[in-house]
Amino acid sequence: MSIDIWGLGLQAVNVLILIWLLSRVFWRPVAAAIVARQQASTAMLDKAQAAQTAAEAEMSKAKAARDGIAAERLKALAAAQTEAAAATKAALSTAVTKAEAMQAAAAAEIAKDRADASKADAEQAAQLALQIAAKLLSRLNGPLVQSAFLDLLVQAIAKLPEAERAAIAATPEGLEIVVAAGVVADQKAIKAAVHKALAAKPALHFVTDPALLAGVELRSPHFALHNSWRADLALIEQAVHDAA
Amino acid sequence: MITPLHSTLYFSLGPVPITQAILTTWAIMLLLVVTALLLRWQLRLRPAKPQAAIELIVDMLDTQIRETTGAEPAPYRSFIGSLFVFILTANWVSLLPGVEPPTAKLETDAALAAIVFVSVIWFGIRGAGVAGYLRSFAAPNIAMIPLNLLESVTRVFSMFVRLFGNVMSGVFVIGIVASLAGLLVPIPLMALDLLTGLVQAYIFAVLAMVFIAATVEDGQPKPAPPPQKKEN
Known part of the structure; x- marks a missing residue:
């Protein structure tokens, strides 16, 4: 059993060349791919985190806006109720005033009608009396x-x-x-x-x-x-x- | 009878004999590089199943390196991973009829051991500096320098012998059984040889990683011990 030195050296060179080649075409690219994916994953996570933060901020803003709308709605309702109460009061007052005026007008009309009727009755009675008197005087x-x-x-x-x-x-x-x-x-x-x-x-x-x-x-x-x-x-x- | 230790010579390039192991090694290199190129071209940000499997393997390798060395795996990934993939592929080519695994030859295993030996020195100097690398031989104390020097050689020698012995013995046994019992009888042994090839590749890669990590770690300057209280 003997060792061929030339063969030993050639095999050593072969293995060294293989190590160098695999380092260039396999190990480094694969490691770079892993690192790139990790970086991409980190970037995506950061982006997702940022998007989540932005979404939460938007949600908070929307919630604040909704609360504001609710408060504004309550305020508008209160104002509308106050306005409606004032309008109701004014309408009621106007209606009372109109009713009183109508009542007064009706009372005046009734009095006038009564007076007219009384006058007409008096005239009619006078006419009747005159007619009676005329009949009597004609004799x-x-x-x-x-x-x-x-x-x-x-x-x-x-x-x-x-x-x-x-x-x-x-x-x-x-x-x-x-x-x-x-x-x-x-x-x-x-x-x-x-x-x-x-x-x-x-x-x-x-x-x-x-x-x-x-x-x-x-x-x-x-x-x-x-x-x-x-x-x-x-x-x-x-x-x-x-x-x- | 041609023994498994015999290398079939096909041709020579000057003084360099081109044996079957070298040709098989070139074929394995071509296969691995082409496969790596194909996988590289299919790398996408949204991975398909093959890419996910490859990335899972790479992630497991990184985890193994990180747990063994306690350091980032990037400097060691290519070396350890390529060693593992080459040895595993070389061990498993024995399943092809008429093809002997290159790792069943002394030259290939010795070359792998020599590469590990040099890589320990290279990574040790790169990680801890020349002084640190030399300091690693004095761990845990100066008296251990001769033993550590001897160990640095013997441990890679043991790797070389272990890999060669296991793979060569598998090929040897399968050859004997096939010559004695027929075509289908060696199949269980070939299945066992698959497991052996995987285990040996894993052991070789892990040991290389452990040796490198130990050298880098021993080369680091030790922190000063905390001050002790004087007893009255």
Whole structure:
């Protein structure tokens, strides 16, 4: 058994070359790959940690914002409730005021209606009374009443101013003597009394008007001297109407 | 009869005889380098299964070096790992018919032992300096220098003899059994030879690592002892 020195040396060189080659093409690249992965893993973990931290910060921010929104909501609700209460109070006050005004207006309307109704009733009662009086007075159309009305006419003419009497007497168309229907017997007496009261003798025309009920009236185109039950009733009606 | 100790000479390059062991070594080198290149080209940040397995092996090697030397594995990884891979591959090529493992030859094992011897010196000087390396022979005291000098030679010699003896004996036994009992009978012995090859590669690499670590550690300056209290 012997050792070949050349073979020993060549094998040593071979192994050294193999160690060098494997160091270059295997061990270092694999170790570098491991280190690169570890660095990548560390970087990813750091990135994930940073992302988690950022996410937690965002979550805290979102939570704060949500709390703020909730507080703002509560504040808005409180403000809305206050505003609603104020609006309700104002609306209630306005409604009360309106209701009171409407009540007052209604009361005034009722009072006015009552007053109108009372006035209408009074007028109606006055009309009825006048109608009754007219019916009653229509029966008082005798010669005596006619004579009394003639006297009253004469007195009324006498109370007129002199100039007016003269103007009436100078009416060229003449004067109308209006009497109630059915009273024509004393035309001469009436003419005489009128001529005497006027102190002149204008033309007198007798006209019959049943609406007078009773009485004697003197009329011209520009003048009328009322002297009848109808005129009296009209005066009463006007007085009642004015009193109402 | 051709004994296992006999080296088949194929041709010579000048004074250098090219034997079957050398050719097999070159073939192993080519295989390992090509395989390493293929694996290197497949390295990705997101590893596939082969890359994950390779990285697991490298990580185990780093852990072994770190636990043995107590230092970072980067300076020793290539040397120890390449020794282990080469010896393991060389031991296992005996499974191929007609191929003898290079580690069954004296020259290969002696070359490996010589490389370990030189590497101990190299790593010792690099790790502790020349003075530190020389100081490592005086551990634990100066009286041990002759023994340590002798040990530095004998321990690598023992590695050489151990590896050669185990591998050569396996080949020898398998050859004898195959010549006597037929083709299939040596299979259990070949399986046993696989285990033997793995164990021997592991032992050789671990011993090389231990020798390097011991030299670097012994070469480090010892810390001053703590002051002792004087007894009254």
